[in-house]
Amino acid sequence: MRQRIRKGILSFSALLFPILFMFLSPYVIIAAASTGIINGSAIIFAIFFVTSILSSRLFCGWLCPGGAIQDMAATANIRPWNGRVKNILKYLVWVIWFGFIIYLWIANRPLKADFFYMTEIDLHMTIMYFLVTTLIFILALVTGKRGMCHSLCWMASFMIIGEKLADFLHIPRFRLKAKSEACISCGRCNKQCPMSLNVQKMVKEGKLQSVECIACLECVDICPKKAISCGIKRA
Ligand code: SF4
Ligand code: SF4
Incomplete structure (x- = not known):
């Protein structure tokens, strides 16, 4: 029963992805930072970090629309995808990506917050949505089970750092x-x-x-x- 509920929630989050994806985007945060704006995804990634201190990676298993898309692809390719090198890749991506964002925030001070920066549903956003979902799906088809979570996901590192911090502080x-x-x-x-x-x-x-x-x-x-x-x- 619990897994039915989990899969139902994940499927629903996949349905909501057209609305949610700009708030989870690795690109919009860069576009915002280059104009001195802390956008919705920056705030949501910070929430992921803070909540993971208590809830670990529950978001990834229960709520992530990207995870839901990969689970769909796993019905066609259930090959395992796990290993030291495969897992390390996402940290390299994260360090370069987040380092660049911090650089942009520092270079474009003073910063201001705009939660809804670039979240309008227009043609550009629709094209981006199809590109991103197709990329996630194809990646999981090529790699195997949750290949993006292991090797590319820019959000995972925030939660893994939160988990490590909790363990370090004995929380x-x-x-x-x-x-x-x-x-x-x-x-x-x-x-x-x-x-x-x-x-x-x-x-x-x-x-x-x-x-x-x-x-x-x-x-x-x-x-x-x-x-x-x-x-x-x-x-
Ligand atoms: S192998 Fe896994 S599923 Fe089987 S008894 Fe051990 S813990 Fe349980
Ligand atoms: S990710 Fe694997 S180890 Fe973790 S809760 Fe799910 S089945 Fe268990």
Whole structure:
């Protein structure tokens, strides 16, 4: 039941993507910063960072329209996409992208906030929308399960930094917990994980922690032995 609700919410967020995408755009934030404006996506990315201190990456697993589009593509390509190099790529993209934005903010002071900067629905925006959604879909088709989340997503790093900060400050946050003695090594969690994580290995090691985990709770719900639970806990 929980996964039906999650997938329903994700599908709804995909329906809302034409309205939401300018507020999650990696481009509009740059266009705004070049004119000394802190726009809607800058404010929303800051909210992602702050909320992830408590809620980890729940947004990615439950609300992200980009994630929903990738999950659609995964019905055609369920190949796992996970690995050190594949995961590091998104940090390189983020450092260059966000570094450039900070440079623009500094160069264009004084800054002013405009939440609705470049959010009008016009032809330019419609073309951008189709380009972005097509790119996300094709990328996931080519790479495999949630390839964009692993290798390209500009939003993931904000939440991963939030998670790391919570752990550093010993702030309890949403996380999974393993009961290794209950695991019968059936492998269902690995097969179900949309982020292609080796959940079974983490459960066996009694340490179910990965910054790539999007808190979708697929593994919690599929485990026949209830070896995985979740809640707000300290590291
Ligand atoms: S480890 Fe579990 S909660 Fe995390 S992404 Fe994989 S299936 Fe979802
Ligand atoms: S689904 Fe449960 S029992 Fe099966 S491998 Fe994963 S943790 Fe172990």
